[in-house]
Amino acid sequence: MHQVVIEQVASYDRAAVREGIVRLLAPLGGMAAFVRPGERVLIKPNMLSAKPAEAAVTTHPEVLRAVIELVQETGATPLVGDSPGIGGMQRVAERSGMLAVVEETGAELVPFAESVPVAGKGTFRSFELARPYLEADRLINLAKLKTHEMMTMTCCVKNLFGSVVGGEKAAWHLKAGADKGLFARMLLEIYLLRQPELNIVDGIVAMEGNGPGSGEPRPTGLLFAGTNAVAVDVIAAEVAGIPRELLYLETAARELDLPGARRETISCCGVAPQLARSGPPFRLPHLSDVQFGLPAFLKDRLRNQLTSRPTAVPGKCTLCGVCVGACPPKAITVEGGKLSFDYQACIRCLCCRELCPRAALELKDGTLLKLIKTVKRAN
Structure with a gap:
């Protein structure tokens, strides 16, 4: 034991x-x-x-x-x-x-x-x-x-x-x-x-x-x-x-x-x-992904629909560049005075959210993920 x-x-x-x-x-x-x-x-x-x-x-x-x-x-x-x-x-x-x-x-x-x-x-x-x-x-x-x-x-x-x-x-x-x-x-x-x-x-x-x-x-x-x-x-x-x-x-x-x-x-x-254990269970992070376990060909086709993607929160992001440097696939850049995300390159590791010093990134659900969450809440 x-x-x-x-x-x-x-x-x-x-x-x-x-x-x-x-x-x-x-x-x-x-x-x-x-x-x-x-x-x-x-x-x-x-x-x-x-x-x-x-x-x-x-x-x-x-x-x-x-x-x-x-x-x-x-x-x-x-x-x-x-x-x-x-x-x-x-x-x-x-x-x-x-x-x-x-x-x-x-x-x-x-x-x-x-x-x-x-x-x-x-x-x-x-x-x-x-x-x-x-x-x-x-x-x-x-x-x-x-x-x-x-x-x-x-x-x-x-x-x-x-x-x-x-x-x-x-x-x-x-x-x-x-x-x-x-x-x-x-x-x-x-x-x-x-x-x-x-x-x-x-x-x-x-x-x-x-x-x-x-x-x-x-x-x-x-x-x-x-x-x-x-x-x-x-x-x-x-x-x-x-x-x-x-x-x-x-x-x-x-x-x-x-x-x-x-x-x-x-x-x-x-x-x-x-x-x-005291009080309710820990409040969990945003459910950002339901694609795991799917066949590879479906993951590739439905990835953006079945996952959440990071976006900048207006008024919070100061373009400090931490997320740009932290992104493993280099999917984040600064263009036109704002953050730009390459969601095809993004691997959804969420290092950008983890390391952002101002909590200035939020997650936006894909269409199918949003639908799945709605069905779960209804049940």
Whole structure:
């Protein structure tokens, strides 16, 4: 059985978070069960973009602080690293409050700048992952619980996509991002190349709606932990009330028969999942696609009708160019003082929406998708 621990922490008060993390790890043997004196321990938070902590886009700095201090108390050296979706790591760390924690605790901020080729073990033959990610003695995955417009939910497994450096993320979106199932398999294959020794999820204030960058904060007062990232994701999704059929990572993990993918192999302690759930299920992202599972010839013909396409929100878009640079197939340009989209080239990965600093892009449904939604509402 794969053990997942759930603990309640009401706020980001420093002492409360510290006590909550200690309680969270106690059933797993405490931090000393994962870290040895003298080891270099990479703590990999969610550093998606340069947003303040209260936006719930990134791992909260007080959760990072507690983990750093517990690592230091074992006699190990904590490193903090990630490759943000947009912007340099230093800027994201500063804006999110994580840089101040790193400096105050004496931890080391490690940029993911250099990649190392790694042979794949499944569908994809090779990957290039950040050298510090691969070379650290131990890896602690410090994820944020959020909804996600492409994968429905981002938690432990998706957080490890940050091991892919900079522009290589766009290349993977271009290679696998047109098919959610394939993209999920790619994320799982990255996870299998370097499985974290410990996974901790910051869900004290999670995100719902159009996550991972433009949703709304959702207070849940919860922390999750476990040694198996897939199992932790399964339980986090259960607590969030997300329908299983929309969890592409979980579906792909079951297809691969990965440990932790099946609910009956997971045991929970601390707060029971049914008691941890408070309020209605998480509000999900905009349903943007119903074409997956169709034959290829139909996908090509009906793609624009069965998907949503990004458009600029009048009055919000300032032509900052972030979406232009972030688009993997280069389907967005600025023409005549406004954004122009090549919807034939667009792969609907929604990186533009994910990384837009002003939430200035919305989704417009194709005709058939709009009809399907109308029928669903009527039933």
